[in-house]
Amino acid sequence: MSSKVVLINPKRHGDDRGWFTEVYSEATFQNFGIATRYVQDNHSFSAPTGTLRGLHFQTPPFGQAKLMRCIRGRIFDVAVDIRRGSPTYGKWVGAELSAENGRQLSVPIGFAHGFLTLEPNTEVIYKVSNVYAPANDGGIRWNDPDIGIDWPIPDGIIPTLSKKDDVQPFLSQFESPFEYDGAPLELVEV
Template sequence: MTSPVQLIRPRRFGDARGWFTEVYNRDTFAAMGIETVFVQDNHSLSAPVHTLRGLHFQTPPRGQDKLVRCVRGRIFDVAVDVRRGSPTYGQWVGAELSAENGHQLFVPIGFAHGFLTLEPDCEVSYKCSDTYAPDHDGGIRWDDPALKAVDGEAGGIAWPMPAGVEPELSAKDRVQPLLVDFDSPFAYDGRPLAPLA
């Protein structure tokens, strides 16, 4: 059984001109257990280093699977299990995605998603399985101390920021609820979160 959140490392084919890669191929993804149909592509620019966007999701029936990649700079990308009844509820996994490594993170419905920029002028592109629905927009606090690593202790997400540095946040992300105050509408599908392979 595969973990619901997956780190994907597309192969690059290079020569003297540069390289080519397949970002998404329906058949390849289906072989990995990802049968999502994507209907919207988003692209963001975060100018200041240590910009933090998250932790976000859309609630049912407008939930979104996401396929996230960084096309300029570097980010630390995170997914938090918010599926009611999950044995890994409140646990997170994270990975560095960069323009250089080309890695992608698949974040399914039932997970809060966020990222921290590690360089100035980061651009992030991600595919979604549903269009934006503001009435279903939700989130939890980026710095909730109750969150714990999937293979570690509680104490919050280990965002890679220097001590004493505060991230750049939107007004919305400053006031998201804590996990303890969140009544999850997401159901557990029988697949616990696992460390990223």
């Protein structure tokens, strides 16, 4: 399984009717270094601009890798390294995903994940590598100053959060069950 965060730019084949794209191919993804087996597809809808979901993860043995794609609107998608012993522990990478650009973000196990909607009525579809396990559900505070994510919050918008996300622990209060595997955080674009 890959420990790289990968930004994928699927090719779109278009004509006067519109376009076609292949959003997932096991063989193609393996060529990108992503050998993840996905077991579930999820779909989220966020009505207001500025909806912030995250930073989420699941602990072992129910860790989840994710393959994120925005099919309506735009999001700023983020992965934070939470692997103990990593030289990039607490560092983050982010990318804009939109229905227009068709990009996808592959987030491996050992990274907290979150996104901010940049338009109203945004829809996100994502694959996960393990089922939801409530007892293994975890999170880190979205605005942790030790992480310092530069969320592109639109002027005049206060992020809309779930009650759970508003009270997540800070990174300094978190004891990570994830181990560093030798691959520091970097955003690889393919």
